[in-house]
Amino acid sequence: MADEPLVLGIETSCDETGVGIVRGHTLLADAVASSVDEHARFGGVVPEVASRAHLEAMVPTIQRALKEAGVAASDLDGIAVTAGPGLAGALLVGVSAAKAYAYALGKPLYGVNHLASHICVDQLEHGPLPEPTMALLVSGGHSSLLLAPDITSDVRPLGSTIDDAAGEAFDKIARVLNLGFPGGPVIDRIAREGDPDAIAFPRGLTGPRDAAYDFSFSGLKTAVARWIEAKRAAGEEVPVADVSASFQEAVVDVLTRKAVRACKDEGVEHLMIGGGVAANSRLRAMAERRCEDAGLTLRVPRPKLCTDNGAMVAALGAEMVARGRSASAWDLSADSSLPVTDPHVPDPNAHTHSHSHSHGHSHDHVHELSRKNLYA
Amino acid sequence: MLLLALDTATPAVTVALHDGSAVIAESSDLDARRHGELLLPAVHRTLKEAGTELAAVTEIVVGAGPGPYTGLRVGLVTAATFGSALGVPVHGLCTLDGIAYAAGLAGLDGPFVVATDARRKEVYWARYDDARTRVTEPAVDHPADLAERVAGLPAVGAGALLYPAAFADVPAGMPEYQSAGALASLAAEKLACGEELPPPRPLYLRRPDAKVPANYKVVTPK
Numbered sequence: 255m256a257d258e259p260l261v262l263g264i265e266t267s268c269d270e271t272g273v274g275i276v277r278g279h280t281l282l283a284d285a286v287a288s289s290v291d292e293h294a295r296f297g298g299v300v301p302e303v304a305s306r307a308h309l310e311a312m313v314p315t316i317q318r319a320l321k322e323a324g325v326a327a328s329d330l331d332g333i334a335v336t337a338g339p340g341l342a343g344a345l346l347v348g349v350s351a352a353k354a355y356a357y358a359l360g361k362p363l364y365g366v367n368h369l370a371s372h373i374c375v376d377q378l379e380h381g382p383l384p385e386p387t388m389a390l391l392v393s394g395g396h397s398s399l400l401l402a403p404d405i406t407s408d409v410r411p412l413g414s415t416i417d418d419a420a421g422e423a424f425d426k427i428a429r430v431l432n433l434g435f436p437g438g439p440v441i442d443r444i445a446r447e448g449d450p451d452a453i454a455f456p457r458g459l460t461g462p463r464d465a466a467y468d469f470s471f472s473g474l475k476t477a478v479a480r481w482i483e484a485k486r487a488a489g490e491e492v493p494v495a496d497v498s499a500s501f502q503e504a505v506v507d508v509l510t511r512k513a514v515r516a517c518k519d520e521g522v523e524h525l526m527i528g529g530g531v532a533a534n535s536r537l538r539a540m541a542e543r544r545c546e547d548a549g550l551t552l553r554v555p556r557p558k559l560c561t562d563n564g565a566m567v568a569a570l571g572a573e574m575v576a577r578g579r580s581a582s583a584w585d586l587s588a589d590s591s592l593p594v595t596d597p598h599v600p601d602p603n604a605h606t607h608s609h610s611h612s613h614g615h616s617h618d619h620v621h622e623l624s625r626k627n628l629y630a
Numbered sequence: 631m632l633l634l635a636l637d638t639a640t641p642a643v644t645v646a647l648h649d650g651s652a653v654i655a656e657s658s659d660l661d662a663r664r665h666g667e668l669l670l671p672a673v674h675r676t677l678k679e680a681g682t683e684l685a686a687v688t689e690i691v692v693g694a695g696p697g698p699y700t701g702l703r704v705g706l707v708t709a710a711t712f713g714s715a716l717g718v719p720v721h722g723l724c725t726l727d728g729i730a731y732a733a734g735l736a737g738l739d740g741p742f743v744v745a746t747d748a749r750r751k752e753v754y755w756a757r758y759d760d761a762r763t764r765v766t767e768p769a770v771d772h773p774a775d776l777a778e779r780v781a782g783l784p785a786v787g788a789g790a791l792l793y794p795a796a797f798a799d800v801p802a803g804m805p806e807y808q809s810a811g812a813l814a815s816l817a818a819e820k821l822a823c824g825e826e827l828p829p830p831r832p833l834y835l836r837r838p839d840a841k842v843p844a845n846y847k848v849v850t851p852k
């Protein structure tokens with residue numbers, strides 16, 4: 255529909271320079287320039303390398319997105335940008351570009367939250383988000399369970415990882431197995447040849463007294479490394495496929511179990527899974543089965559929309575426009591630890607005409623700063 | 631001609647407009663940690679002061695550094711994005727050249743040195759024969775390693791003020807940081823001479839800090 259908001263979104267929170275264009279819930283362009291190859295030999299994202307690459311890629315990626323979408327910049331209704339959380343220097347390149355672009359075009363600027371964008375992107379795949387939606391966000395930077403009654407104004411953290419993000423665990427195990435970086439896709443592939451029940455690796459934080467919705471992958475990582483080292487020390491061959499499958503099973507089991515439980519506890523009928531690890535085939539399969547068993551509707555966007563991209567930022571920006579949320583100010587900051595409870599960063603001096611949703615939930619809990627690697 | 635100049639390579643967040651004969655508006659803030667927040671409002675103020683708008687700009691020049699990277703990129707990406715949105719050319723000039731030009735306007739004849747703070751106990755610096763003529767490539771060094779190469783030369787810039795042991799002679803009344811007005815005047819002068827200005831490429835002068843991780847650490851207790 256032509257009267258739906260046409261929004262360009264810019265994402266630079268980690269190593270992907272993403273520029274997406276959407277009209278309402280329709281994806282028009284999703285241009286991404288990745289610096290992943292420049293980071294591979296370092297075994298993780300190097301912030302300064304990422305920031306330099308964002309500067310190089312920014313204008314060409316904007317131009318590519320406009321061309322792909324077949325729209326003129328002057329037709330845009332707004333410019334959205336990831337204001338945080340993420341790597342400070344990387345975010346700043348995108349925020350500065352978004353401001354300059356919005357100002358030059360005379361369009362409103364919307365600084366939005368990276369995590370809320372990961373959820374909102376599913377509108378491009380499956381239509382309007384049910385309200386509320388339960389979201390499981392899993393990537394190299396985040397592992398969170400979020401309850402979203404209104405993606406533009408009310409996102410509540412239920413739990414998150416207390417140590418490594420899920421994607422980090424994949425990277426680290428890939429390293430122990432000498433499988434390269436990033437580890438997620440390669441472990442997913444090799445695990446298909448292995449037996450997920452071959453080795454009983456621990457399921458972190460699943461005891462009766464443990465936090466119901468928090469995650470921990472550090473103990474699992476150590477257990478897997480020790481198991482491999484014991485094999486090597488005994489001079490035996492490491493069964494890489496079985497280790498990969500059993501490790502992956504442990505991660506996916508905990509993620510899906512906790513997500514389904516959160517849905518049941520909160521009476522939510524829809525589970526959305528996003529972030530780079532949502533591309534994992536075993537996670538998708540197990541989530542499907544468990545959601546079906548629990549009578550839940552599962553929504554997982556296609557893999558390219560799960561990893562960091564500009565379309566997800568545009569999707570949330572379009573929703574901000576559609577719901578009349580306040581634009582951001584020209585002195586908008588890049589905030590590396592923007593709380594997940596702030597879906598966007600409105601101009602503090604603006605008068606809001608839309609009804610405000612104030613829920614008084616606190617900002618403690620989810621400040622994920624550990625964006626140390628690539629499997630975003 | 632309406633030339634927009636901006637520079638975020640020093641603690642100054644500085645913006646100016648030049649109409650081909652003079653600087654018609656300028657706005658600067660000093661805050662080494664808030665380049666990202668301060669630049670757009672400074673652009674807006676400068677345009678307001680000149681009674682014009684961004685769409686009237688025909689040419690952009692940006693300080694290409696050297697300077698601390700995070701702040702430096704704010705100016706570069708802003709200039710590049712403005713240029714793309716407006717369809718106007720964007721040029722990059724060495725930030726030290728702008729400071730040298732300002733030193734000339736403040737009455738300093740050559741030869742002299744410009745030095746800015748590169749953090750980590752280093753300076754970005756270059757030598758000039760006069761306010762328009764740089765004779766060394768911009769470099770980053772420990773001041774102590776420079777003492778011989780800059781001995782006897784007057785020096786300007788915050789880097790010179792920070793390290794008096796290396797830079798003995800810092801004349802009074804000289805610029806400490808970049809001023810976009812000086813950068814704009816220098817660019818306008820070069821453009822008027824028909825000189826082709828370089829593209830806006832960042833002068834980082836250092837490789838990114840990045841270590842290839844050591845080999846995988848064994849977790850089994852010995």
Ligand SMILES: [Zn+2]
Pocket residue numbers: 368372393395529530561562630
């Ligand atoms: Zn992400």
